[in-house]
Amino acid sequence: MRHVEEHDAEPKFRAIIGKGGARRGIRLESVYWDGLAWLLNGSRQSLGDVVDQAAGQMGENGNLASMLRVLAFRWMWRRLSLMENVYSVENLNALIQACPTPAIVLTRDKKIQFFNEPFMTMLKQKLVLGNIAQLSAGFRFVLDTQVDEALQSLSSRGKMITTGFTATCAGKQLTGQMNLAMAPSHQKQMVIGYVVRG
Structure with missing residues (x-):
């Protein structure tokens, strides 16, 4: 209560x-x-x-x-x-899928909640993956900014922040930058990441 x-x-x-x-x-x-x-x-x-x-x-x-x-x-x-x-996770997923550039949604505990096809295509090309099965084995995605810190900053300031990211899989590594925004969801706090350089 x-x-x-x-x-x-x-x-x-x-x-x-x-x-x-x-x-x-x-x-x-x-x-x-x-x-x-x-x-x-x-x-x-x-x-x-x-x-x-x-x-x-x-x-x-x-x-x-x-x-x-x-x-x-x-x-x-x-x-x-x-x-x-309006602010359901289903609509959030639709928002991500409709984005023409690589985008993901991360939860407070650093798990990837959603990603779109351009994000998957970027990973396959940059990490030189033959198939999706390779991605599920040992894939790691880490932000330079802690998700907790990002959520606190976004909720108190209502702004977008830019941070670096690192994706690793099968001994290969991809670094880049993404813009983070507060995900429109009433169920739990999450961030949307839009890749601007990868």
């Missing part, structure tokens, strides 16, 4: 004016007011419009504050579901 900020649960009273000047006094926890404000960000609707809609959806003896909590939570839930779909 994530830590809840003390002010999140603090109830706040606000007077909201809807269409036709209808004034409603509503008491909600701060986190719900924040959620409703986020919901409306970039929208043409006002908070008064949302309150009017919520009032129209509840029954005669309904609780407007409860309806607004449900509305805020339901919107966040839908938004989260959409984002989790």
Whole structure:
């Protein structure tokens, strides 16, 4: 369970004016007011419009504050579901496969999660490999920058970083450079590496 900020649960009273000047006094926890404000960000609707809609959806003896909590939570839930779909590992793999240049995805524990055909072609050509079976026996891929350090740098600065890499297999070695970016994935932290020189 994530830590809840003390002010999140603090109830706040606000007077909201809807269409036709209808004034409603509503008491909600701060986190719900924040959620409703986020919901409306970039929208043409006002908070008064949302309150009017919520009032129209509840029954005669309904609780407007409860309806607004449900509305805020339901919107966040839908938004989260959409984002989790967009930032899935399946979509990340599709992103890598669509890249026309050599690209890979590395996990925090330095494992290759995904790679594309141009990356495989580069390895075959530069390491002079006859077939894919050679690559699976004793292949090593190492970045000059630790993946943990790269993830920390990328998450705090939101930038791309350039680092060197070394690929070795069957006594042959390939060195080069790649640009690293934070992989768009909600499931675990990973980096995308785009080879710029190999």
